[in-house]
Amino acid sequence: MTVFYFVAFLSIFFALMTIFTKxxxxxxxxxxxxxFTFTVHYILLNAQFLAVVNFxxxxxxxxxxxxxxxxLLNLNKDTEPMKSNLVKFMGVIAGCCLLVTFLGVYRVxxxxxxxxxxxxxxxxxxxxxxxxxxxxxxxxxxSSLLLLTAMIGAILLxxxxxxxx
Amino acid sequence: MEWSFxxxxxxxxxxxxxxxxxxxxxSTLAERKIAGFMQDRxxxxxxxxxxxxxxxxxxxxxxxxxxxIPAGAHKVLFIVGPTIxxxxxxxxxxxxxxGQELHLGDRVVSLQVADVNVGILYMFGVIALxxxxxxxxxxxxxxKFSLMGAIRAASQSISYEIAMGLSxxxxxxxxxxxSLKEIVAxxxxxVNWNIWAQxxxxxxxxxxxxxxxNRVPFDLPECETELVGGYHTEYSSMKLGLYMFSEYIxxxxxxxxxxxxxxxxxxxxxxxxxxxxxxxxxxIGVIVFFLKIFGFIFFFMWVRWTLPRFRYxxxxxxxxxxxxxxxxxxxxxxxxxxxxxxTYFSS
Numbered sequence: 001m002t003v004f005y006f007v008a009f010l011s012i013f014f015a016l017m018t019i020f021t022k023x024x025x026x027x028x029x030x031x032x033x034x035x036f037t038f039t040v041h042y043i044l045l046n047a048q049f050l051a052v053v054n055f056x057x058x059x060x061x062x063x064x065x066x067x068x069x070x071x072l073l074n075l076n077k078d079t080e081p082m083k084s085n086l087v088k089f090m091g092v093i094a095g096c097c098l099l100v101t102f103l104g105v106y107r108v109x110x111x112x113x114x115x116x117x118x119x120x121x122x123x124x125x126x127x128x129x130x131x132x133x134x135x136x137x138x139x140x141x142x143s144s145l146l147l148l149t150a151m152i153g154a155i156l157l158x159x160x161x162x163x164x165x
Numbered sequence: 166m167e168w169s170f171x172x173x174x175x176x177x178x179x180x181x182x183x184x185x186x187x188x189x190x191x192s193t194l195a196e197r198k199i200a201g202f203m204q205d206r207x208x209x210x211x212x213x214x215x216x217x218x219x220x221x222x223x224x225x226x227x228x229x230x231x232x233x234i235p236a237g238a239h240k241v242l243f244i245v246g247p248t249i250x251x252x253x254x255x256x257x258x259x260x261x262x263x264g265q266e267l268h269l270g271d272r273v274v275s276l277q278v279a280d281v282n283v284g285i286l287y288m289f290g291v292i293a294l295x296x297x298x299x300x301x302x303x304x305x306x307x308x309k310f311s312l313m314g315a316i317r318a319a320s321q322s323i324s325y326e327i328a329m330g331l332s333x334x335x336x337x338x339x340x341x342x343x344s345l346k347e348i349v350a351x352x353x354x355x356v357n358w359n360i361w362a363q364x365x366x367x368x369x370x371x372x373x374x375x376x377x378x379n380r381v382p383f384d385l386p387e388c389e390t391e392l393v394g395g396y397h398t399e400y401s402s403m404k405l406g407l408y409m410f411s412e413y414i415x416x417x418x419x420x421x422x423x424x425x426x427x428x429x430x431x432x433x434x435x436x437x438x439x440x441x442x443x444x445x446x447x448x449i450g451v452i453v454f455f456l457k458i459f460g461f462i463f464f465f466m467w468v469r470w471t472l473p474r475f476r477y478x479x480x481x482x483x484x485x486x487x488x489x490x491x492x493x494x495x496x497x498x499x500x501x502x503x504x505x506x507x508t509y510f511s512s
Contacts, residue, residue, distance in 0.1 A: 025242075025304065032297070052286040060293025060326075064300065064319055071304045071312060124282055125343055 004044060011037040024070045032063045049125045169272070178259075178278055185258055188462075189413040190220040196466050203470040227406035235399050237307040246302025247400070247407040253295040254411035257418045260284035262346045264431045264451040268444055276451065277346055284345035285333060288422060289326070292377060295415070296322050299386065302408070303396035314395035317477070318386030322377055324484040329373035331492035332366045335499040336426060339363060349430035354437065358429040365495045367427045369488055374419040376484070379412060381469040388474055420461035421454075428457055 011034055018030040035058045042051035132140050194209065194216060201208025209216035234243055264276035281287050296319050303315020339362050340348045352358050360367050376383040387395030397408050424430060431450030439446070475483070 029242075029301075048282050049286070052283050052290055055290040056286065056293055060290060060296070061323065064293075064296050064323060067297075067300055067304075068316065068319055071300070071316070 004041075007037050007040050007044065011041070024073075025067065028063060028066050028070055031066075032059055035059050035063065046124075049128055173272075173274055174278065177274075177276070181258060181263070181278065182255065185255065185414055185417060186410075188417050188458075189410055190224065192413045192416065192462060193223065193409075194219050195462070196469070199463070199466045200470050203467075224406070227403045230402040232402040232404070233399075235307060238399065239305040239307065242301045242305035243399075244404070246298050246300075246305055247404045247411075248298070249301065250295060250298030250411040251407045251414075253291050253298065254414035254418070257288055257291040257415075258421065260287050260345050261418070261421050261425060262349050262430060263454060265443070265447045267447050276447070280344060280346045283343045285337070285343050285348075285426075288345075289330065289333075292322075293326060295411075298408075298411070299396050302400065306396075306399035308399050310393040311396050311398045314386050314398065318379065318396055321379075321383065321385060321480060321484075324481065325373040325376035325383075325488070328369055328484060328488035328492050329377065331489060331496065332369040332373065333426075335366045335492070335495045336363050336370075338496070338499050338503060345425060349425050349432070352429040353432050355429070355432075355434035358427065358432070360427045363427065363495075363499070365491065366499075367423075369492050369495065370427070371423060372483075372488060374423060375465070375468070376480075378415045378419055378465070380416065380465055382472045382475050383480060384474060385477055385480060416462060416465055417458065420458045420465070423461055424454060424457035430454055430457075 014030050014034040014037065018027050018034060021027050021030060035054065039051045039055045039059070042048075042054060197219075198208040198216070209219045212218040212222050234240060259278045260281050262275075262277040262280075267274040267276065299318045300315045303311040303318070306312075336348075336359060337343065339359060340351055342348055342351075348359075379386050387397070397405055400408060431447075431454040433450065433453040436446055436450070441449075
């Protein structure tokens with residue numbers, strides 16, 4: 001349990017650092033570390049497969065692309081857009097709403113029973129595959145279709161229009 | 166967790182670490198010797214007999230060179246870059262099974278550091294992490310040429326990771342396991358090697374491994390004729406040495422991976438018919454495994470001194486329009502074959 005609290009603290013700390021750093025590249029790097037702490041969380045839950053996939057997909061692929069784009073942008077202090085007073089005002093209102101929500105949550109807050117994993121082996125590849133392809137076959141296939149659509153859409157957007165003469 | 170277990174693993178880790186570093190060191194010498202052989206000249210032969218001390222001289226030189234951090238560079242990330250590169254290179258060998266079990270009295274010592282349930286995916290994760298070392302180093306140098314080199318490296322390795330992953334999926338359909346230990350154990354003897362079941366997958370995997378290691382003909386991230394020096398233009402001293410070193414370690418590890426995924430790892434023909442005791446078979450197996458690895462390293466070097474470099478658009482075309490469709494076709498073919506085999510030839 002102490003390990004969990006330590007890792008959870010690290011996740012929140014690095015997530016906050018992601019928001020608070022000025023330099024966008026640092027921000028992405030802190031986000032990478034945040035994702036790494038999520039991987040550790042998965043390992044603590046004995047979900048090895050999810051841990052490694054989270055590692056490969058988020059840290060290895062998506063964040064590299066983020067970094068890629070940010071490195072090509074020349075983000076200096078002078079090019080940073082000035083934030084108008086209206087935006088700041090909206091930020092304050094949104095923050096107050098969040099505070100009210102938190103207070104509301106705190107009033108009905110009670111300590112729930114600790115979650116017990118019924119089958120500790122559920123996170124291993126074999127069991128996960130069986131569950132995905134039996135019980136959750138329809139949502140699994142639907143989400144794969146969704147991803148395929150997104151992929152084709154991205155390729156269509158990136159493809160050059162044929163020149164019309 | 167008993168103490169003897171911890172000590173056993175510590176010894177194993179240290180031995181593998183030292184072997185990795187020594188092989189990486191002597192790969193530099195071997196590369197120059199092979200280059201000499203291919204170009205009909207001697208290669209380095211001054212330091213020690215046959216130039217055997219040459220890597221030590223090079224290492225010493227790296228350590229004593231002046232260390233320069235450019236004024237405009239980002240200091241922390243400039244140091245983090247090579248650090249990540251060398252760490253990811255070194256930890257990737259943790260899941261490779263170097264041999265069968267050794268029986269020392271009552272103890273059974275497994276010659277694999279960690280038998281992770283998802284060993285292959287672990288390798289992929291570590292390989293994917295290696296890109297950060299190159300990208301951060303290139304960006305932190307605050308130099309246009311370094312940045313271009315870093316971006317080339319990153320886009321190349323992202324592109325080829327996809328084809329590599331797809332070629333592995335076909336292999337996994339044959340082996341039915343993600344654990345490297347089990348995949349190697351299945352390939353006992355000679356006819357069970359995965360190369361016979363997955364020849365196309367092996368070729369795709371090997372091409373991608375070349376691209377991931379930034380070796381010729383895929384060495385565009387550091388092509389000195391176009392890019393000054395690639396992502397490590399601003400690096401000097403041992404930091405440059407670490408980048409170079411991590412490249413050689415990556416070559417060693419990917420050779421080990423190819424040997425254990427497709428060429429049976431520590432298995433050798435007639436291993437069960439020799440009538441030797443288990444320990445002897447393990448020892449011969451380790452030697453055979455290293456011979457296979459050296460074979461692949463030699464192949465890497467052979468290709469380097471034979472083929473010219475690709476143009477960048479050719480590289481991208483090969484990755485996205487050739488290897489990925491081929492790998493998908495390979496998956497479909499493997500599925501059809503498995504289905505036919507299970508339906509009509511299952512005993």
